Amino acid sequence: MPATSDSAYLNRTVTAADMPAAHALSVHLKWPHREEDWAMVQRTSEGFVTEHNGQLVGVAFACHQGAYSSIGLVIVSDEHQGKGIGRRLMNLCLEAIAPRTPMLNATESGAPLYASLGFVDFARIQQHQGVPQTPTLITLIKGSQCRTLGPTDYPRLIELANAGSGLDRTAVLNDLLPMAEYVVGIDVDGQLQGTALLRCFGRGHIIGPVVAQNQEQAQHLITHLLRLIPGAFVRFDILADCGLADWLESLGLLCVDRAPRMVLGVPPQSSDGIRQFALVTQAIG
Numbered sequence: 217m218p219a220t221s222d223s224a225y226l227n228r229t230v231t232a233a234d235m236p237a238a239h240a241l242s243v244h245l246k247w248p249h250r251e252e253d254w255a256m257v258q259r260t261s262e263g264f265v266t267e268h269n270g271q272l273v274g275v276a277f278a279c280h281q282g283a284y285s286s287i288g289l290v291i292v293s294d295e296h297q298g299k300g301i302g303r304r305l306m307n308l309c310l311e312a313i314a315p316r317t318p319m320l321n322a323t324e325s326g327a328p329l330y331a332s333l334g335f336v337d338f339a340r341i342q343q344h345q346g347v348p349q350t351p352t353l354i355t356l357i358k359g360s361q362c363r364t365l366g367p368t369d370y371p372r373l374i375e376l377a378n379a380g381s382g383l384d385r386t387a388v389l390n391d392l393l394p395m396a397e398y399v400v401g402i403d404v405d406g407q408l409q410g411t412a413l414l415r416c417f418g419r420g421h422i423i424g425p426v427v428a429q430n431q432e433q434a435q436h437l438i439t440h441l442l443r444l445i446p447g448a449f450v451r452f453d454i455l456a457d458c459g460l461a462d463w464l465e466s467l468g469l470l471c472v473d474r475a476p477r478m479v480l481g482v483p484p485q486s487s488d489g490i491r492q493f494a495l496v497t498q499a500i501g
Contacts, residue, residue, distance in 0.1 A: 224268060225266050225267065225268055225273075225296075225299070225301065225304075226266065226267040226268075227264060227265070227266050227267075227304060227305070227308060228264070228265060228267070229262075229263070229264060229265075230258060230263030230264055230265050230275065230277070231258075232255065232258055232259075234258075234265055234272055234275070235251055235254045235255050235258055236251060237271075237272035238254050238265070238272065238275045238289070238291070239251040239254050241272070241273075241275065241291045241293055242254070242289070242291060244293070244294070245291065248417075248418030248419045248451075249289075249417075249418055250416075250417070250418060252416075253417055253418065253497075254289070256391060256392070256395075257277050257279065257288065257289055257499055257500065258277070259391055260279055260387050260388050260391050260500075261277040261278060261279040261280070261288075261500075262277065262278050262279075262280065262309075262312050263275065263276065263277040263278070263289075264276055264277075264305055264308040264309065264312075266292075266296075266301050266304065266305060268296060273292065273293045273295070273296045273301065274291065274292040274293065274296065274301040274302065274305055275289060275290070275291050275305070276288075276289065276290040276291075276302075276305035276306065276308070276309050277289050277290075277309070277499070278309040278312050278313050278318070279388065279499075279500050279501075280313070280316060280387075281381075281383035281384045281385060281387075281388065281500075281501070282316075282378075282383055282384025283316055283317060283384075283484075284316055284317045284318075284319055284382070284383050284384075284484055285309075285312075285313040285316045285317070285318055285319070286319055286320060286321075286383075286499070286500050286501040287306070287309050287313075287318055287319070287320040288320060288321065288497075288498070288499030288500060288501075289499045290302065290305060290306070290320075290326060292305075302326075302329055303329065303333075306329065306330070306333060310333070310480075317479065317480065317481040317482065317484075318335070318479070318480045318481070319477070319478065319479040319480070319483070319484070319501065320335065320477075320478050320479075320501075321341050321453075321475055321476075321477050321478075321495070321498045321499070321501060322335075322475055322476050322477075322478050323475055324474075324475060324476075327475075327476055327478070330478050331478075333480070334480050335478035335479060335480050336478060336479065336480075337476040337477065337478055338477055338478065338479050338483040339455060339456070339457070339476075339477040339483070340455075340456035340457070340474060340475070340476055340477065341453055341454065341455060341456060341474070341475055341476075341477055341495065341498065342453075342454055342455075342456045342461055342471050342473070342474050343451065343452070343453055343471065343472050343473040343474075343475075343498065344451070344452045344454060344461070344464045344465070344469040344470060344471050344472070345419075345449070345450065345451040345452070345469060345470070345472055346449065346450070346468050346469045346470055347447060347448065347449050347450070347468065348442055348450060348464075348467040348468050348469050349467050349468050350442065350443060350446055351435075351438075351439045351442055351443070351467055352439070353436065353439050353440070353443070354432055354435045354436040354439055355436075356402065356432070356433070356436055357404075357432075359404060359405045360402055360403065360404050360433075361402065361403045362400060362401070362402050362436055362437065362440050363400065363401060363402075363403065364398070364399065364400055365399045365400060365401045365408075365411065366399075367393075369399075369401060369408060370389070370393055372408045373389070373393075373399070373401065373408070373411045374386055374389050374390075376408065376409070376410070376411050376427050376490055377389060377411065377425050377427055377492075379427070379486060379487045379488040379490040380425070380427030380428075380486050380490040380491055380492035380493075381425065381427070381484060381486070381492045381501070382483075382484025382485045382486055382487065383484055383501065385425070385496070388496060388500060392413065392415065392496070393413070395415055395416075396413045396414065396415045397414050397415055397416065397421070397445075398413070398414045398441055398444055399411070399412075399413050399414075400412055400437055400440050400441060401437075402428065402433050402436065402437060404429070409428070409429050409433070409490070410426075410427060410428030410429060410433040410434065410437055410490075411425075411426075411427055411428075411437070412424075412425070412426040412427075412428075412434075412437035412438060412440075412441060412494070413425065413426075414441045414444070414445070417451060417497070418451060419449050419451070420448050420449030420450060420451070421445060421448055421449065421450045421451070422450070422451045422452070422453075422497065423438060423441055423442075423450060423451075423452055423494060424452065424453060424494035424495050424496055424497065425492060425494055425495060425496050426438060426492070426493040426494035427490050427491065427492050427493065428490070428491060428493060429489055429490060429491070430491070431458070431459045431460065431493070434458070434460060434491075434493040434494075435460070435463060438452075438460075438494075442467075450469065452464060452469065452494050453494060453495040453497055453498045454493060454494050454495070455492065455493065455494075455495075456474065458491070458492075458493045458494075459493075460493055460494075475498070477501075
C-alpha cells in the first residue's frame with residue numbers, strides 16, 4: 217500500500233526492517249516473543265505500521281490462510297493510545313483481507329475494539345505454559361504408530377493441518393517446518409492421521425499445531441515431544457474445549473491466559489474427522 221498520513225501519524229506497509237522496533241513494543245508489554253518470532257509472522261503475513269515523527273508506534277498483521285485471514289500482533293504504544301491508531305490499523309488489515317473472512321484471537325483488552333467492528337465470539341483459547349512433569353506415554357490403539365516425520369510426509373501433514381483448522385496452512389507451515397526442532401506424526405494402518413510440531417518460541421519452546429483424530433492421539437503426540445525435551449519451558453495455545461486443559465494442568469502446565477476467538481462472518485470448520493487441538497500461535501491461529 218502507498219503510505220498514508222493524517223498529519224501526525226503515517227501509516228504504511230510493514231517491512232522486515234521494522235521487526236526490531238515492533239519487537240520492542242511487545243517487550244514493553246512483557247510479551248514473550250523473540251525478534252525471530254516477529255520475523256516469522258512478517259514473512260508469512262501482510263502487515264501495517266503507524267509511525268509518529270519517524271518512530272514506530274503501532275503495528276498489526278493479517279495472515280492470509282485460504283478463505284480466511286487471521287489478524288494478530290496488534291499493538292499500539294502506551295503513549296499513543298486513544299488516538300484511533302488501533303482502529304486505523306484494523307481497517308487497513310480488513311481492506312487487505314477482503315474478500316476473505318477475517319478472524320482473530322483477541323486479548324481481553326482488545327476485544328471491545330473488535331466487537332465494535334462487528335467481530336463476534338465463536339470459541340475460546342487458553343495459553344498453558346511452564347516446565348512440565350515427564351508424562352506417561354499414552355497407549356495407541358492397535359494398528360497405530362508414532363514416528364518422526366520428514367519432508368516426504370509434509371504434503372500430507374499440511375493436508376491434516378488444513379482439515380483440522382479449516383484454514384489453508386500451506387504458506388505458514390512451509391515457513392515453519394524447516395525451523396522445527398521435532399516433527400512427529402501418528403500413522404493409523406499405514407496412513408498419517410495426526411501431527412505435531414515442536415519449535416523454539418518465546419521463553420523456550422512451543423508445541424503447535426497439533427491435529428489428530430481424537431484426544432488420545434493428541435496426548436500421545438504431545439507426550440512424545442515433551443519426553444524429548446525434559447526440563448524445558450514449554451508453551452501451548454489450545455482450544456479451550458479440546459479436552460487437553462485438565463491434563464496439561466496435571467503436568468504442571470498452568471493456564472496463564474484465556475481469550476476469545478472472534479470472526480467477522482462464518483467461522484472455519486474442521487473436516488475429514490481431523491480436529492485441531494493446539495494452534496500454531498495465538499497470533500496466527
